[in-house]
Amino acid sequence: MNVSRRRLLSASAGLATAAVLTACGSNTGGVSTGSKSSSTSGGSGKIVQWYHEYGEKGVQEAVNRYAKDYKDASVTVKWNPGTDYMKLLGTTLLSGSGVPDVFESEYGATLDMIQKGQVVNLTDTIGDAKSTFSQPVLDRMTLDGKIYAIPQVVDMQLLYYRKSVLEKAKLSAPTTFEQLVEAAKAVKTNDMGGFFAGNDGGVGVLGNLLIWASGFDQLNDDHTDVAFMEQPFFDAVSAYRDFHQSGALLTAASKDWFDPAPFVNGETAMQWGGLWSLRDIAKKWQDDFGVIAFPAIGASGKQAVPFGAYGSCVAAKGTSNDVEAARKFAKWLWVDQTDKQVDFANSFGTHIPSQPDLTEKCSQINSGPGKDAAKMVDKYGKAPSLFWTSKISDAYSAALTNVVKKGEDPKSAFAGVQSTAKAELKRVNK
Template structure:
């Protein structure tokens, strides 16, 4: 499993890499002539350079080279970028202007920095009438001020796995509300099995944003000038999670962390929050004796929710080949028109969801059962951290949550301080 790719759907900001850059650095990001660059010649005379980050699943690199080779209107050179600092390398390269790829993938689409600096081009016309075929929340995450800046490629997501037989034995229903989750976790917990597991930090990292979304709120208000959740239902939810953390029904120490399905597979916990990528291992172990759910609704204004992450394909405004129209045409060909390749990309290398909802039934791993449920969760209940939810705001939020849950600080006081930080940060970055 490629943890770096999974990590960004835990709450990574839209400015993830660019925010830490103070200089362009020495790495130009140019196309390598070594083993990580593969020239794939089409019959056209145009040239394009395309970047991917390193996927952990076997076969992806061969697949993307095969896709590029099949394109007949340009010679596409694919650059595969090993390591965990892809977004930093990408931001550095765009900032330097040297060796900029014509087409590149970016976490949840173009960052705010890329858009504001004019480093990427508008793809609204490229997506065109096909926009309605894409999962609405996924495409909206790649949209800013009404313009689409990336074509969604493939979707990862997280959800709650539970053992059907264990809950049935304890006479509790699969939890649809947070109160139900607490009740169920307490009912199924034994001396050898935890009730619910969401990480060795008590779930504070991976579930932080869920406490906002499942309480019925958004991270920011409608005009992106302030926090969108400073209401009693959110604060009550945080306090409820603090009590859950202290109850003993929340497993806080397992053999692996939340992103690995092993604690659930091994029977260390009756319920676990982890990713779609664990589905096949869980299915192999438990057969039909498991189900999946969104994170439960919190309080009277709550709603069920799940987080998702999707790399998006962007076109550089000033790529190495100086061929914006060619880059846009290639993106349309690959990520809008070539449905067979989109299904292959989502289905053949791990377990993922096609970004187009009309292709879900053709992806065999998620065409039915828990996989199909997961795809529906994303389309109906999916959320991702917004472009303006910067690392400054996110860090302040996470620190406040930790103080409340682990140190029993006052929730209203802690998040009032987050609000001041957010107001100042939003004023700074909005243009």
Template sequence: MGSLSRRTLLAAGAGSLTACGSNTGRGGGSSGPRLSHWYHQYGEAGTERAVQRYAAAFGKAHVTVQWRPGNYDQQTAAALLTDSGPDVFEVNGPTLDQIQGGQVADLTGLLAGVRDDFNPAVLAPKTHDGRVWAIPQVIDTQLLYYRKSLLADAGVEPPTTLDALVDAARALTDSRTKGLFLGNDGGAGVLGGTPLYAAGLRLVTDDGEVGFDDPEAARTLGKLHRLYADKSLLLGAPADWSDPSAFLQGLTAMQWSGLWALPRVTEELGDDFGVLPFPRDGGHGRPSVPVGAYGAAVSTRSAHRAVAEEYVKWLWVEHTDYQQDFALSYGFHIPARRSLAEKAARLRKGPAADVVRFTTDHGYAQPLLWTPAAQTAYQDALSRIIRHGASPEGELRSVVRKVSAELARVRNAGKPKKTS
């Protein structure tokens, strides 16, 4: 969803969900100071009532839940600069600017003794300089759905390499059905960095440099244009990639979508489907699984910061029953803690278990240093490569220059200014 949903967040990698309403809920019987807790507007029925129920059970403060429609990230960023903002807030990041600007509290101590139990792929983008700035809540991920019967009829094996995916999509395309659906834009919006990770590359290296300044990147992205040129891609579907309708209606034999679609696909197709990570490419490649997670952060402007941090620990570290409930009772997500994911009954068999394994073994999240400016430069180039057959080498040279400059700007922003 991006600022409105975990689905858009992943598509940025990465539309939005329907509204749940906009109410507030306060811990009725609680004593102590008053805290405000902001959430973005979820689409799953029951989610808002659930977080109100959690807040009401916290005995050390009156916690008011605010369900925030609209551009949540923009609202939050502005509110953090004032004294009227939230004490606790849900966040995609936080952003490096918020961390370096001292707007969010260091929550590293809240994970003492359990840090290793949190999925490292979603904890990484909430970590800077070894410190944790938000506590992940649940994991959302994307995956490749394929129709077993259609592949069997065409004599096609489930693809485990990018070349095999291109060949399979071509073989599965006929007058009624396209081989693959990556979104109505051909995949540029949703895939993001996923093909680069499948090639054994990264968006940003550990030392903050461009992670795809490599000839392998151009070779991999060029293969995505082959899908478009072969006319194997479904384009102009009634609903975009986040909705499994095209897959369920037989408009496509394979579709890239999200974990949230799995219950509906299971209900309508039974066992006539399977799931896969994005297939590896090249000699150093590996399967690639994009993941994202909203987290809980604490504003440093909170008048009751210590209690706010205690509340976050109580809710997202200690109360494993609430964490399980939030992940699986209102939608379909993976708990951020690996021990909870392993024992959740709904995640222990069939495609759901496969997704948990894929996420554990091959999950990656957008790095903290990957800014909107870097994302826009890369995604625009990817669109030109896929849809227009632009030179991958030329496009990537331009992107590498732009992203290098952006990464240098971000790194330098965090350094203290020299005084004369």
């Protein structure tokens, strides 16, 4: 399992820890991180490209191979080990020294990068290929109609369930939260939990999902206020609190939600997890499992899945100071070279290409549960807003914990979140 990918998806879940909120736009603070570079031959121009350290074996060799194939410039790949890549990137951009010409960034450019003019508009670079990308993924890398990153590869969270266990209880895969609760209660035994979403009772990883699954967005359209202070959201949080207290929700397993072990070991009949676990789960249960989106909550609710995606950005003032050359390379690699995109998504773990039509060429997700999962991003995909800062996320997570675990009234608890969000959004809206 790739820890860096898990961090990105954890950030999308709204966990209130600094370690997983690196995509919220903070460009302050120093960091000392080692790096490895690989110079490659090419044309007369020079381009410096940055990647974070991927956990899957073979990725570094692959990106060096891609760079070497480019003939219009000499591309130097810098591989950045460690867990502080986004902090290192932010600090480097802020300093203006040693800035890479092309670099990957969590969910594409951060709000700070865009507002400070550190990245260039890539709308024309993508051009007519815009329609080939997953719309929710591309939307997350867009601000005010301008695209600031080209999606590279997509990861996601989803719900795994045992087909035979639900069939024995004469139940179908749940599409509503009410059905999820019913199924969890029906299949729970002394040895197996009904549903598992983390040893914290799911409060961390399912946080933002309670907003999306109840039919709301995190923020309003002009990014001045939260968009979920409505009774259906309060009802959704209350329903999850009741579920948490029902005994059908497994709250202590051998591993946490991001590890497939509880589901593989038979500790739970249903588990919220990541696409990265698909291969291990398929190896264990073969045809006896399925995947679904998080169920809709309430009459206005919608099914949802969080996704994570790194995007390729072009610096406004990179080391080589040749924006057009950098644009050309980014387009060549992440728009035109579909064979390399399939290789990047398919050969190192289990991921989804950012251009959905390429899914059929990816052996792990072109049939069965993998194919079902890949379709969910376009249909139900959600990601945190560019304006959902760490301060808002922390306030939201604290309020949710107080409601679910301490019994606080939802309306009162989230009134504090709304107050924090308004002040924070006033600060970051420029």
